[in-house]
Amino acid sequence: MLLQQLINGVALGSTYALIALGYTMVYGIITLINFAHGEIFMAGAFVGLLAVSILKLNIFVAMLLAMVVSMSIGVVIELIAYRPLRRSSRLSALISAIGVSIFLSSLALMIFGADAKGFPSTAFPVRQIKVGEAEISSLQLLIIGISALLMMGLEFIVKKTKIGKAMRATSEDYNTAALMGINVNRVISFTFALGSALAAAGGVLVGVLFNAVSFNMGLMAGLKAFAAAVLGGIGSIPGAMLGGLMLGVTEVLGVAAGFSSYRDAIAFTILVLVLLVKPTGLLGRKIQKKV
Amino acid sequence: MLRVENLSVNYGAIKALKKVSFEVKQGEIVALIGGNGAGKTTTLNSISGILPIHEGKILFGDKDLTRIPPHEIVKLGICQVPEGRRVFANMSVLENLEMGGYSISDKKAVSEGIERAFTLFPRLKERMKQLAKTLSGGEQQMLAMGRALMSSPKLLLLDEPSMGLAPMLVEKIFEIVVEINRQGTTIMLVEQNANMALSIANRAYVLETGEVVLSGIAADLAQDPEVRKAYLGE
Numbered sequence: 001m002l003l004q005q006l007i008n009g010v011a012l013g014s015t016y017a018l019i020a021l022g023y024t025m026v027y028g029i030i031t032l033i034n035f036a037h038g039e040i041f042m043a044g045a046f047v048g049l050l051a052v053s054i055l056k057l058n059i060f061v062a063m064l065l066a067m068v069v070s071m072s073i074g075v076v077i078e079l080i081a082y083r084p085l086r087r088s089s090r091l092s093a094l095i096s097a098i099g100v101s102i103f104l105s106s107l108a109l110m111i112f113g114a115d116a117k118g119f120p121s122t123a124f125p126v127r128q129i130k131v132g133e134a135e136i137s138s139l140q141l142l143i144i145g146i147s148a149l150l151m152m153g154l155e156f157i158v159k160k161t162k163i164g165k166a167m168r169a170t171s172e173d174y175n176t177a178a179l180m181g182i183n184v185n186r187v188i189s190f191t192f193a194l195g196s197a198l199a200a201a202g203g204v205l206v207g208v209l210f211n212a213v214s215f216n217m218g219l220m221a222g223l224k225a226f227a228a229a230v231l232g233g234i235g236s237i238p239g240a241m242l243g244g245l246m247l248g249v250t251e252v253l254g255v256a257a258g259f260s261s262y263r264d265a266i267a268f269t270i271l272v273l274v275l276l277v278k279p280t281g282l283l284g285r286k287i288q289k290k291v
Numbered sequence: 292m293l294r295v296e297n298l299s300v301n302y303g304a305i306k307a308l309k310k311v312s313f314e315v316k317q318g319e320i321v322a323l324i325g326g327n328g329a330g331k332t333t334t335l336n337s338i339s340g341i342l343p344i345h346e347g348k349i350l351f352g353d354k355d356l357t358r359i360p361p362h363e364i365v366k367l368g369i370c371q372v373p374e375g376r377r378v379f380a381n382m383s384v385l386e387n388l389e390m391g392g393y394s395i396s397d398k399k400a401v402s403e404g405i406e407r408a409f410t411l412f413p414r415l416k417e418r419m420k421q422l423a424k425t426l427s428g429g430e431q432q433m434l435a436m437g438r439a440l441m442s443s444p445k446l447l448l449l450d451e452p453s454m455g456l457a458p459m460l461v462e463k464i465f466e467i468v469v470e471i472n473r474q475g476t477t478i479m480l481v482e483q484n485a486n487m488a489l490s491i492a493n494r495a496y497v498l499e500t501g502e503v504v505l506s507g508i509a510a511d512l513a514q515d516p517e518v519r520k521a522y523l524g525e
Contacts, residue, residue, distance in 0.1 A: 162393070169379045169390045175341050175378040179392035181365030181442055285381075 013248020022195025038222020044200025074196025233284020
């Protein structure tokens with residue numbers, strides 16, 4: 001029974017982790033909570049849905065398409081809503097982010113209407129696989145597998161590639177990175193692209209998992225992923241992965257223990273507790289104020 | 292090589308630089324000395340393009356740098372070693388050097404640059420896999436200098452290389468500065484340690500609350516009674 005809940009929790013948590021990574025990477029570089037990130041996740045889910053139901057694409061191709069489209073959305077949002085405010089107060093950028101978030105969800109409401117749409121049942125054949133006492137569905141396996149693959153890919157990019165190293169350098173010291181000849185604007189665009197692609201993949205996976213894609217799905221998922229990023233330590237990539245998984249497992253265990261009506265409250269209780277007890281999160285570094 | 296004309300920089304209502312003019316010629320070591328808050332770092336950061344300037348010109352050769360983004364300025368051949376070293380603390384020594392060579396696309400040129408840095412600073416080679424934050428202050432200064440040299444700058448801007456270092460290490464660092472200059476890099480040196488700076492510089496400018504108040508041959512300035520009183524502790 002516990003094993004079953006753990007599997008469910010890890011699958012759900014992987015999707016939180018995918019979204020949380022975008023929050024944490026963007027925060028690490030420009031210290032902005034990108035409140036439009038949840039809507040990028042929603043946009044990814046819609047692109048995936050359209051690709052499967054209208055273009056009749058295979059779910060994997062649809063996911064790739066969703067990632068590419070969301071990437072462009074993320075980059076464009078940064079370009080028009082955040083970059084002009086780079087030298088203004090942090091609050092201005094935050095307000096701009098909230099504005100973009102409202103704009104995107106309203107746009108989705110206008111285009112797709114208010115009802116949740118489901119993926120066609122042929123999108124991904126679900127089979128149950130027995131693992132000892134527990135059952136794991138092929139869908140959960142897909143979610144965990146794809147999330148793991150994407151996170152390993154991210155780890156490789158950040159640790160080994162030139163642009164990934166530039167991301168780390170910029171997040172450590174923005175000005176010095178510029179002094180070393182790093183085009184910080186390009187690094188920031190790249191960061192938004194990466195985060196948005198991961199969120200889009202999460203969007204498609206969540207859309208298939210709950211068989212529902214709606215204009216407001218980004219709100220709750222975004223807030224929970226934000227809580228996961230804070231739990232892991234905002235700015236820390238491994239922290240976002242860990243925080244997402246822990247949040248998913250806690251939520252599922254909480255529901256299993258009979259607190260199902262408090263399902264959404266669990267994430268925010270964790271958020272408040274982390275901010276009270278250890279604001280830097282599990283793996284976060286102490287943030288030094290730059291003079 | 293570098294000519295700064297009537298440079299003014301404001302932080303809000305505060306005028307950090309007021310019509311500062313100076314010149315750095317090819318092959319020179321030019322020192323910019325002055326007390327805390329005189330505007331020395333502001334001057335270097337304006338040249339590097341990370342501060343918006345209010346008025347004036349910064350000419351490198353015949354190119355005006357005032358509208359060029361920082362990473363393009365590095366490509367043109369000006370690199371800065373910032374105040375307080377500012378190494379990337381959670382990256383290895385090797386990765387720090389790689390970041391210094393970010394503007395170079397040729398991989399072979401980057402590894403040659405790393406070799407050069409290791410020849411100049413053998414200590415860095417011993418510690419190449421270590422995170423920069425585990426290095427001592429002197430080693431971090433070496434890393435910051437090695438990192439800036441990666442882009443093979445024509446003009447190296449050094450901001451307070453002696454800051455927080457033991458006197459013996461300061462001498463060592465200054466010897467290396469002279470060596471870098473001897474190998475053909477023009478140097479602009481900002482220092483509070485006026486004594487050391489004037490001892491290796493060809494020429495110097497004295498900055499006081501955002502204005503150039505004195506300039507001349509470094510050796511002459513070192514003899515100037517005003518300078519001795521204000522900056523050399525006499």
